[in-house]
Amino acid sequence: MLTILNPESFDWENMSISECIRxxxxxxxxxxxxFRTLKxxxxxxxxxxxxxxxxxxxxxxxxxIEYNGVDVxxxxxxxxxxxxxxxxxxxxxxxxxxxxxSQKYNVGSNDDIVKILFTDEKGFQxxxxxxxxxxxxxxxxxxxxxxxxxxxxxxxxxxxxxx
Numbered sequence: 215m216l217t218i219l220n221p222e223s224f225d226w227e228n229m230s231i232s233e234c235i236r237x238x239x240x241x242x243x244x245x246x247x248x249f250r251t252l253k254x255x256x257x258x259x260x261x262x263x264x265x266x267x268x269x270x271x272x273x274x275x276x277x278x279i280e281y282n283g284v285d286v287x288x289x290x291x292x293x294x295x296x297x298x299x300x301x302x303x304x305x306x307x308x309x310x311x312x313x314x315x316s317q318k319y320n321v322g323s324n325d326d327i328v329k330i331l332f333t334d335e336k337g338f339q340x341x342x343x344x345x346x347x348x349x350x351x352x353x354x355x356x357x358x359x360x361x362x363x364x365x366x367x368x369x370x371x372x373x374x375x376x377x
Contacts, residue, residue, distance in 0.1 A: 314338045327353045331361070340364075
């Protein structure tokens with residue numbers, strides 16, 4: 215309840231009925247206020263139909279899943295995990311086919327990827343678009359996405375020039 219400051223230490227068992235009713239009334243009031251505000255905002259963004267027609271009808275199913283959990287086949291999960299691990303291993307092995315990727319590097323290591331992409335004289339010598347707080351090149355998701363976009367753009371330019 216919103217009127218309870220510390221639910222862990224509150225004496226729920228000895229709460230008066232009037233205090234319980236008042237607290238539930240406040241909870242209901244604020245819940246309705248939040249609902250109306252969110253609905254209005256979703257209507258402005260033309261997203262209310264999605265909530266009303268997709269999410270709300272599924273709410274009982276979501277509640278049941280949350281309450282009962284979801285059955286997961288451990289065998290299938292293991293198979294998916296092994297398949298992903300095999301694919302990652304294959305992709306890592308393919309990276310070593312490039313002359314810029316020395317066998318001395320572990321392509322699963324962020325530090326080694328930084329060397330391969332940016333700092334090693336025999337590496338790709340690309341320019342990092344993102345830096346860490348320590349002003350070192352970063353290989354976070356944003357940086358790798360930027361690099362991929364730059365590479366795709368360059369490859370598109372080259373294919374247009376070849377035609």
